Structure formats: C-alpha cells, structure tokens
Amino acid sequence: MSVRDTRTSAGTTRSDDERFPVDNPGVEHEPPRWTDADPDAGRSAYTFVVGCFALVPVLAIAFVVIYFAVPQDVFIDVGSNHYMAQHLLLGLTLGLAILLIGVGAVQWARLLMDDTERTEERHTAASSAETRTAAIDIVYQGLQETNLGRRKLIGRSLLGALGVLVAPAAVLLADLGPWPTARVRAETIERTIWGEGVRLVNDVTYEPILAADLEIGQLVNAEPENLQEFHGHHLQVERAKAAIIVVRMDPNSITIPESRSSWHVNGILSYSKICTHVGCPISLWEQQTHHLLCPCHQSTFDLGNSGVVVFGPAARSLPQLPISTDAEGYLIATSDFTVPVGPSYFERDSRNDYEDGDA
Known part of the structure; x- marks a missing residue:
C-alpha cells in the first residue's frame, strides 16, 4: 500500500495510512x-x-565513627519506643547519605542538564544498524548535555560521594558474623544455657514442670528457667538454641541405650525442639509410634530410640538433653546438650551423634 505524506508549515506530518489516523501535533x-x-x-x-554530593562523605565517615564509638548497650527512648542508639544513628547517617545522592542527581537532571524537548517516530522492534548507530550517537550527545565539561565539580563530587559509600558497605559486610573458628563455635552456636540443676519450665507460663504431672503420651514445649535472665537480642538467641520438647512414654515401649540410662525419668525424655535439617521448630507428635515429625520437610525422629532419624532429609539424630528431678520432684537438666543443637553445617564434627545401635 502506498503512503502519501504531506507536511504542514509547522513541520507536522499527515498521512492517509490507516496506522496514523491523527496528525502529528508536534512539540x-x-x-x-x-x-x-x-x-x-x-x-x-x-x-x-x-x-x-559533598555532604555524603561526611555522613559516611560519621557512619563508621558511630559504628565503632557508640556502645551497643546505649538506648534512646522516643515516646513509648525503645531504640538501640547505634542502630538508630547508623540508619540516619547511611539513609541521609543515600537520600542526598538521589536528591542531588534528580535536581541535576531537572535544573542543569539540557532541557530541550524532542519527538521521534515509532519504529519496529528490530532496529537497523543505522538506528543502533544513531542510538550510540544519542548516548554521546546525552553525555555532552550533562554539561560536565563546564561543571566538572558535579561529576567529581558525585564520584566521590559514590566512592566513599564503600566504607559503610565494607563495615557492614565485615560484621555479618564472626569467623566460625573452633573457639567461636564452642562459645556460641555449640552451647546453650542449659546446665546442671537448671529447671525445665513451660515455654508459655514459665511454670516448672513436675514429673508426676506428666501423663504417658503427653508432649510439653519447654525452655530453661534461667532464660528469664536474658533480654532483647540475647533473649532471642538463647531461646532459639535452648528450646526443647518433653515427652513421657511407657518405659517398656522404648529403647534406652546403656550410655543414656540416666538421661530419663521413668520414661520422661527431653529433646531439642530444633530440627537437625534446616532448623525448623518441631512438635508434631505421634503418640503411638513415638515419632516426632518436622512440618517443613517431613524429617521424622524416633524419640523412643534416642531421637534417631527414621525418615526425611535430616542427617543427624535429634539431640537429647540429659534430665533428672530435684528434691521437689521438678524436672531439671543434669548438663548441657552433649552435641550441638540445630541444623548441621560443614564444619561440625558430628561423630558424637547417636546412631541406631550405639551402646
């Protein structure tokens, strides 16, 4: 189909092509x-x-100074809210630095870059070689229109602002966590606050658990009594590691290895609540089979046989907590877990994990 174009005195193009039913209004x-x-x-x-842009380096330096100079136990009260001073100040300095880069870039584009309006005809999705060459030319033209040739300080200050933000990023990346050396692991993820004489308490009411009150087939979610001594971040860390389940089973229906003969109280046993696969909390209890099922990936542990894995992706037995009773008949721990709780990781030496058939 032929297309007939005419041009008006204003430079607009009209066409009798059905694809262009409206005249080009121009700019x-x-x-x-x-x-x-x-x-x-x-x-x-x-x-x-x-x-x-010039204020960004100042805020970046302030971020680093605050990180090292402000103690983590200093808090700021704003109304009814309780904020850690270090986190609040770090957020303000880094947030303002990023905001200033954005504001500076937007105002640079709005007020200083070339403001000439242009129009261009639509084209098909497949660009020709000439169009691609023209696009490159437009990019170079845009670089010229930034006026960085005349206002070089903008480019230098922007590069300086972006470059100095490497310092806060490096500090944050370096603080993602301590290096997992054997000593660090032994002091952190491989220990809990369980210890000799620590009472087992209900994880909701914090009431001590009386051995005589537990019925066969019953499961109770529990925590150590000394968890109440912790607050804030430390409370959550210790709670996550020390969470346990307490179950009572008929002693005649379970297997108690000789090495763990003193770890139970008349069929009452305690295990970590944290799955050894990826750390999900578990308490789906099958009374008849003595199996504990993880809802995340269906790892199944036999609590009637020292927590060995009977199904699913978990590779380690569920850690068992040695327990006894105090003079008042309340359940207490006799030590910490003998193996680390939680999901496995490549550095962990799991040779002490219980396996089916161990003595």
Missing part, C-alpha cells in the same frame, strides 16, 4: 527553564547539587 512551545533564564538561579542550583 508545543515551552518557556525557558528558570535556571536557564536566570544565571544566578543556575549557579544556586549548581551549588545545591554539589553541596548534596
């Missing part, structure tokens, strides 16, 4: 931008943009 005349019309306004905008 409406726009008054000059105020920063282009007023040299003082342009200089003020230039100073503002440079100032935004």
Whole structure:
C-alpha cells in the first residue's frame, strides 16, 4: 500500500495510512527553564547539587565513627519506643547519605542538564544498524548535555560521594558474623544455657514442670528457667538454641541405650525442639509410634530410640538433653546438650551423634 505524506508549515506530518489516523501535533512551545533564564538561579542550583554530593562523605565517615564509638548497650527512648542508639544513628547517617545522592542527581537532571524537548517516530522492534548507530550517537550527545565539561565539580563530587559509600558497605559486610573458628563455635552456636540443676519450665507460663504431672503420651514445649535472665537480642538467641520438647512414654515401649540410662525419668525424655535439617521448630507428635515429625520437610525422629532419624532429609539424630528431678520432684537438666543443637553445617564434627545401635 502506498503512503502519501504531506507536511504542514509547522513541520507536522499527515498521512492517509490507516496506522496514523491523527496528525502529528508536534512539540508545543515551552518557556525557558528558570535556571536557564536566570544565571544566578543556575549557579544556586549548581551549588545545591554539589553541596548534596559533598555532604555524603561526611555522613559516611560519621557512619563508621558511630559504628565503632557508640556502645551497643546505649538506648534512646522516643515516646513509648525503645531504640538501640547505634542502630538508630547508623540508619540516619547511611539513609541521609543515600537520600542526598538521589536528591542531588534528580535536581541535576531537572535544573542543569539540557532541557530541550524532542519527538521521534515509532519504529519496529528490530532496529537497523543505522538506528543502533544513531542510538550510540544519542548516548554521546546525552553525555555532552550533562554539561560536565563546564561543571566538572558535579561529576567529581558525585564520584566521590559514590566512592566513599564503600566504607559503610565494607563495615557492614565485615560484621555479618564472626569467623566460625573452633573457639567461636564452642562459645556460641555449640552451647546453650542449659546446665546442671537448671529447671525445665513451660515455654508459655514459665511454670516448672513436675514429673508426676506428666501423663504417658503427653508432649510439653519447654525452655530453661534461667532464660528469664536474658533480654532483647540475647533473649532471642538463647531461646532459639535452648528450646526443647518433653515427652513421657511407657518405659517398656522404648529403647534406652546403656550410655543414656540416666538421661530419663521413668520414661520422661527431653529433646531439642530444633530440627537437625534446616532448623525448623518441631512438635508434631505421634503418640503411638513415638515419632516426632518436622512440618517443613517431613524429617521424622524416633524419640523412643534416642531421637534417631527414621525418615526425611535430616542427617543427624535429634539431640537429647540429659534430665533428672530435684528434691521437689521438678524436672531439671543434669548438663548441657552433649552435641550441638540445630541444623548441621560443614564444619561440625558430628561423630558424637547417636546412631541406631550405639551402646
């Protein structure tokens, strides 16, 4: 189909092609931008943009200083909220630094870059070689229109602002966690607050658990009584590691190895509540089979046989907590777990994990 184009005196194109039923309206005349019309306004905008970028290094340095200088046990009260001072100040300095880069970049584009409006005809999705070459030319033209040739300080201050943000990023990345040396693991993830004489308490009411009150087939979610001595972050860390389940089974229906003959109280046993696969909390209890099922990936542990894995992806037995009773008949721990609780990881030496058939 032939296409007939005519051009008006205004330069717009009309066509009898059905794809273009509306005449090209062209580009409406726009008054000059105020920063282009007023040299003082342009200089003020230039100073503002440079100032935004120049403040970023100051805030980045403040971030690093706050990280090392402000103790983690200092808090700021704002109304009814209780904030850790270090976290609040780190958030403010880093947030303002990123905000200033954004504000400076936006004002640079709005007030100082080239403001000429243009239109172009739509084209098919597949660009020709000439179009790609033209696109590259437009990119270079855009670089020229940033006016960095005349206002070099903007580019330098922006590069400095972006470059100095490496310092806060490096500090945060270095603090993702301690190096997992044997000593660090032994002091953190491989120990809990369980110990000799620590009472087992209900994880909701914190009431001590009386051995005589447990019925055969019953399961209770529990925590150590000394968990109440911790607060904030430390409370959550210790709670996650020390969570246990307490079950009572008929002693005649379970297997108690000789090495664990003193770890139970008349069929009452205690195990870690944390699955050894990926750390999900588990308490789906099958009374008849003595199996404990993890809801995440269906790892199944036989609590009637020292917590060995009978199904699923878990590779380690569920850690068992040695327990006894005190003079009042309440359940107490006789030691910490003998193996680390929680999911396995490649550094862990799991040779002490119980396996079916161990003595």
